Amino acid sequence: MTTLPGDASALQDDFGDLAPDPGTPAAKAIEGRSLTQIAWTRLKRDKVAMVAMCVVVFMCLLGATASLIAPHLGGGPNLPHTLLIDGDTSLPKGSAGGMDSAHWLGVDPTFGRDLAARVVKGAQWSLLISFAATALTVILGLVAGLLAGYFGGWVDGIVNWLMAVFLAFPVVLFGIALASGVPPHAFGFSYVWLRVTLLIIVIGGFGWAYFGRIVRGQVLTLREKEFVDASRSLGAGELRIVFREIMPNLIAPTLVFASLAIPANILAEAAFSFLGVGIPLPEPSWGGMLNDSLSQYQYDPAYLFVPGLAIFVTVLAFNLFGDGVRDAFDPKAGR
Numbered sequence: 001m002t003t004l005p006g007d008a009s010a011l012q013d014d015f016g017d018l019a020p021d022p023g024t025p026a027a028k029a030i031e032g033r034s035l036t037q038i039a040w041t042r043l044k045r046d047k048v049a050m051v052a053m054c055v056v057v058f059m060c061l062l063g064a065t066a067s068l069i070a071p072h073l074g075g076g077p078n079l080p081h082t083l084l085i086d087g088d089t090s091l092p093k094g095s096a097g098g099m100d101s102a103h104w105l106g107v108d109p110t111f112g113r114d115l116a117a118r119v120v121k122g123a124q125w126s127l128l129i130s131f132a133a134t135a136l137t138v139i140l141g142l143v144a145g146l147l148a149g150y151f152g153g154w155v156d157g158i159v160n161w162l163m164a165v166f167l168a169f170p171v172v173l174f175g176i177a178l179a180s181g182v183p184p185h186a187f188g189f190s191y192v193w194l195r196v197t198l199l200i201i202v203i204g205g206f207g208w209a210y211f212g213r214i215v216r217g218q219v220l221t222l223r224e225k226e227f228v229d230a231s232r233s234l235g236a237g238e239l240r241i242v243f244r245e246i247m248p249n250l251i252a253p254t255l256v257f258a259s260l261a262i263p264a265n266i267l268a269e270a271a272f273s274f275l276g277v278g279i280p281l282p283e284p285s286w287g288g289m290l291n292d293s294l295s296q297y298q299y300d301p302a303y304l305f306v307p308g309l310a311i312f313v314t315v316l317a318f319n320l321f322g323d324g325v326r327d328a329f330d331p332k333a334g335r
Helices: 008-015 035-045 047-064 066-072 115-151 153-168 171-181 191-205 208-222 226-233 238-274 286-293 301-329
Strands: none
Touching: 035 047, 035 301, 047 066, 047 115, 047 301, 066 115, 115 153, 115 191, 115 208, 115 238, 115 286, 115 301, 153 208, 171 191, 171 238, 191 238, 208 238, 226 238, 238 286, 238 301, 286 301
């Protein structure tokens, strides 16, 4: 059948049987996917990241419910079991640090406190401090980066100067001096919560500069985009442009940074506790347990191995999950 180019009815006759039926799924409009949906699809294909995410979720649930779980493990994290300790050597009786059916991971030397309960309770403090410090870092970094990148000029100069100062600041020495100089029960806090608050301020308050520079670079690029110019030409105010146009485009780098900052903050909290300026005794912490094990690890290696393994597994899981999130949001990633 020969048809002329403008004969629409003839074209319909020739190709009508090839057109999809209006009721079939093929005829439905193609639905677009957001960046988060695309990233989640890519993340689900990454088997290593998904396994790491399961470990991360498990550790978060363990930390969130530690106050309920720890008291039922071997009598609790602070209950001594002197009958399980050899009076001559101050080491746990039996093999593998006193591991048995009642104390799955053994007990600590000298006091005989259950290691499983102390590790679980230590996870609560470690994750609480790392998450809170990361939130503080993200908030400060977003504010500083938005101000410097969007407004520029003298605002950019001042914020960049502050970033340089904070990046050069000796955080560890300042944390040691601050924790040692502040007396117990200052400002109306209990001693434990005072140390927790100081750790959050030191770890999170001095870590924002790096993220602030990342945000600043992103904002410098975004403020020159056409959609920002279009919003400004329609009469949108500065706050609307910042919160409705620029902020949504910072979600991806914020998630990536947060997923990689949490394990770094876990190590920072463990380092401060190891140095004796973190979670005070008798509250358990992973870094504090490592410090206690230094004088006895040759005779009781389980006491060193248990908290060390907890730190290693948690940090590794967060790092692998963070790498997966970064690859999922990166359109040039090869996964």
